[in-house]
Amino acid sequence: MSTVTIHLWDGFVRGFHWLLVLVFAGLWYTGGNIDYIDQHHQLGLVMLALVLTRIIWGFIGSQPARFTTFMQSPFAIFRYFRRPTQHEYLTHNPAGAYMVVIMLGLLLAQAISGLFTDDAIFFRGPLAQYVSNDTVRALTRYHKQAFDFILIAIALHLVAVAIYTILKKKLIKPMITGKKEVASAAVANAPAQRHGGWGFLILVVNLAWIFYFLS
Amino acid sequence: MRLITTLTAAALTIGLATFAAPALSSAFTKAEDAVEYRQGAFKLIRENFGYMSGMVRGEIDFDADQFKQRSKALVHLSNIPFDAFTGAGENATNNSDALPAIWQNWSDFESKRDAFQSAAVELAEAAESGNIRDIRPKFMATARTCQQCHEGYRAD
Numbered sequence: 245m246s247t248v249t250i251h252l253w254d255g256f257v258r259g260f261h262w263l264l265v266l267v268f269a270g271l272w273y274t275g276g277n278i279d280y281i282d283q284h285h286q287l288g289l290v291m292l293a294l295v296l297t298r299i300i301w302g303f304i305g306s307q308p309a310r311f312t313t314f315m316q317s318p319f320a321i322f323r324y325f326r327r328p329t330q331h332e333y334l335t336h337n338p339a340g341a342y343m344v345v346i347m348l349g350l351l352l353a354q355a356i357s358g359l360f361t362d363d364a365i366f367f368r369g370p371l372a373q374y375v376s377n378d379t380v381r382a383l384t385r386y387h388k389q390a391f392d393f394i395l396i397a398i399a400l401h402l403v404a405v406a407i408y409t410i411l412k413k414k415l416i417k418p419m420i421t422g423k424k425e426v427a428s429a430a431v432a433n434a435p436a437q438r439h440g441g442w443g444f445l446i447l448v449v450n451l452a453w454i455f456y457f458l459s
Numbered sequence: 460m461r462l463i464t465t466l467t468a469a470a471l472t473i474g475l476a477t478f479a480a481p482a483l484s485s486a487f488t489k490a491e492d493a494v495e496y497r498q499g500a501f502k503l504i505r506e507n508f509g510y511m512s513g514m515v516r517g518e519i520d521f522d523a524d525q526f527k528q529r530s531k532a533l534v535h536l537s538n539i540p541f542d543a544f545t546g547a548g549e550n551a552t553n554n555s556d557a558l559p560a561i562w563q564n565w566s567d568f569e570s571k572r573d574a575f576q577s578a579a580v581e582l583a584e585a586a587e588s589g590n591i592r593d594i595r596p597k598f599m600a601t602a603r604t605c606q607q608c609h610e611g612y613r614a615d
Contacts, residue, residue, distance in 0.1 A: 278606045279599060282516060364505060364613070365605045366512035385615045 250434045252334065252424040254306040256443025260298050261419055264351075267291050268398075275391070281367045285358075289458055292355035293450040295348055301443045307435035308334065314341040334426065334435070343401060350394050357387040359458060370458045486542065493548025494555045500540035507533050508602070515591070515598045523589035530579075530586040533601075537579040541572050556614040571608040578604045 270287045274280035302311045313335055320338035328337070336344060359371040360383040372380045408415045418424040487493040511529050513519040542548075550562050561568045578601040585597040 278602045364609060365602050366505075366509045366516075368509065388615050 246428045247425045248428045249423050249425050251422055251437055252308050252418050252435070253422045254309065254437055254443070255422065255440025256297075256301055256305065256447075257309050257440070258419055258422055259440065259444065260294060260301070260447075264291075264294055267294060268351075276388075278363070278365060278367075281363065285367070285369075286459065288355055288358045289454050290451070291351060292359075292458075293447060293454050295352045295355060296454075297443060297447040297450050299348060299352070300446055304438075305443060306438045306440075311345070313435070315345070316341065318342070332427070334424075334433070340404065343397065343404070347394075347397050347401070350390065350397060354387065354390055354394060357383045357390070360384070361387050487547035490547050490551035490553065493543040493546065494551050494553065494557075497540035497543035497548065497557075498555070500536060500543070504533065504536045504540070507536060508605075511598060512602075515595055521591050523586075526594065527583075527586045527589070530583040533579045534576075534583045537576045544568075558612050558614055561612050568608070568612060571604065571612070575601070575604040575608065 267287055267290050271284060271291060274284035274287060277284075301309050307313055314333075316338045321342060324338045331337075333340075335341075359369040360375060360380055361367070361369045362372050362377075362380045362384055375383075405415050414424070487496065507529055511526060511533070514521045514526055544551075544557070544561060550559065551557070552559060578597070582594070582597040582601050585593045588594070
């Protein structure tokens with residue numbers, strides 16, 4: 245079967261993905277340690293900007309980055325697990341697609357809840373003053389407990405990537421180079437691209453207002 | 460006669476002391492009051508400490524006199540809540556974030572209390588210097604004693 249290399253992930257999707265890894269690592273390291281609470285706060289704002297920008301990019305970005313490209317009915321997940329190899333998926337398989345949305349949702353909820361936290365020592369999130377103490381308490385508890393769900397989601401993600409790698413399906417390389425080898429028959433459907441620079445521009449705008457209002 | 464008076468007085472004193480002893484171990488007769496008392500104290504500690512953190516973390520301008528006053532207040536406040544964990548406050552966890560682990564590991568809880576109280580004293584001593592560079596490490600050391608005790612003894 246002849247193959248051809250197409251451009252799949254634009255620069256923003258790739259930059260976003262690896263920045264997310266770095267920022268997440270930083271948040272994990274600084275979280276729950278009173279000595280690094282201010283750094284945790286700042287990194288959380290970066291996380292918020294990253295996730296918001298990725299969601300925007302999921303509507304107006306390159307074709308492969310759009311939610312409409314890879315989201316299917318939840319029933320597609322069952323069909324996928326019954327016959328995982330029936331279809332070739334250019335972007336995400338149905339289960340992976342839901343994983344993307346769940347991951348973005350968890351990270352967004354984590355970043356937003358963090359803005360309302362009170363550590364009962366000296367840190368108060370920038371939005372804690374606008375809600376009742378009960379709400380602050382509930383969101384602080386959520387912020388601590390939901391972290392485990394994020395770790396589980398990441399673990400599942402890594403396991404899935406490992407399985408794909410064992411099955412000789414390349415996932416990691418396209419997320420680095422942006423290029424993916426596909427059957428030449430699929431070239432007619434090569435996805436429309438938008439320059440990743442636009443994504444980074446939106447990211448900078450988001451960083452600007454988020455840091456202005458919430459640092 | 461004199462002997463009898465003395466003996467009676469002594470007996471009364473001992474009797475009263477014995478009777479009064481349980482009440483003296485804690486000022487509280489109701490768990491609810493003990494919980495409110497220690498929560499009130501911790502609230503004052505939290506707000507006081509939060510105010511100082513504003514100066515330490517550069518959110519508000521450093522004012523050496525203000526900081527000195529606040530750090531002295533903290534030394535006093537740090538002694539207040541812990542009596543309310545004994546007596547009627549013992550095992551009082553209703554409407555409270557205090558975890559039962561406190562009374563299961565009482566000596567550890569006491570040593571964490573002591574760590575907090577001596578850190579507060581050291582912070583107040585550093586505040587006398589009026590130098591934020593001396594204050595900062597002592598402030599963070601105090602904050603760590605808060606966290607070390609909340610970890611395991613305070614509900615999320």
